[in-house]
Amino acid sequence: MNPGPQVVTHLFGKSYLPVTDTLLIGWLSVILIIILAKYLTKNLKLRPEGKQNVAELMVTAIYDQIEPMLPGEGWRFLPFIATIFIYIGFCNLIGFVPGLTSPTGDLNTTLGLALVVFLVSHYEGMREKGVWGYFKSFGQPVIFLLPLNIVSEFAKPISHSFRLFGNIVGGGIIITLIYQAAPGLVPVPLHAWFDLFIGLIQALIFGMVAISYISVAKS
């Protein structure tokens, strides 16, 4: 029960470019999401039926989360936020398959996603207020608070990534402990809680926190 990425194989010889299971399962879920998206959006009709309803439901559900916090820019941010929602939700759910581990149970995945959100939020803040105006907003309301504002800005990606990582790894550790204490059918309902419910809630929360960081940087 050692958490974290396990090195599966090496590219180019014995010790160069280690390939971890996180990388392989992350790419597997990317390919599965592409196949699913292609399947759901095949021959779209004006009057939706069947699988097109599922695709429209997902898009409008994510749009309804973005629109109240970034008014008027829901369609602009939809591709970015929907990517985060769907990728993290899929990565959390793929741990439900026996033999596969969630790529989000690795700090590299979550920190990478959090850094992308960090860069996008700063870019949007500069786009809204101009570069100098954005940097001046760190000295608000008094210049004395400048170091505190900068430290809290760097704490954002750290807490953002550790929240997802901690939830997924913590659930995995609890399930492993219960498998050792009471094997058999006892841990099965816990999978429904830790993998399905917590996984989907954490994907929703990661996306909502990303939206709120962007809207804080813009205001």
Place this chain on the structure above:
Amino acid sequence: MVEFSPETIEMVIRSVSVIAAGLALIAGIGPGVGMGFAAGKATSAVRRQPEARGSIVTTMLLGQIISGSTGIYSLVIAIYLVFT
């Protein structure tokens, strides 16, 4: 002056870090109380204004996320203490 062997020192460090990991999870009290308080307030707000349910739930979740990060920090520190 008593000399300890390296194995003894290693064992003491391991056992103390496991105890410290358990103690770090005491921090779970704070987020639990805070998130429960926010959920209770949100429930009474929904009862008073059922039409504003969507925005109340969104605000409640955001507040709970922020107050829940301290618990996650303690969990990460506990994992670090046990597995290194």
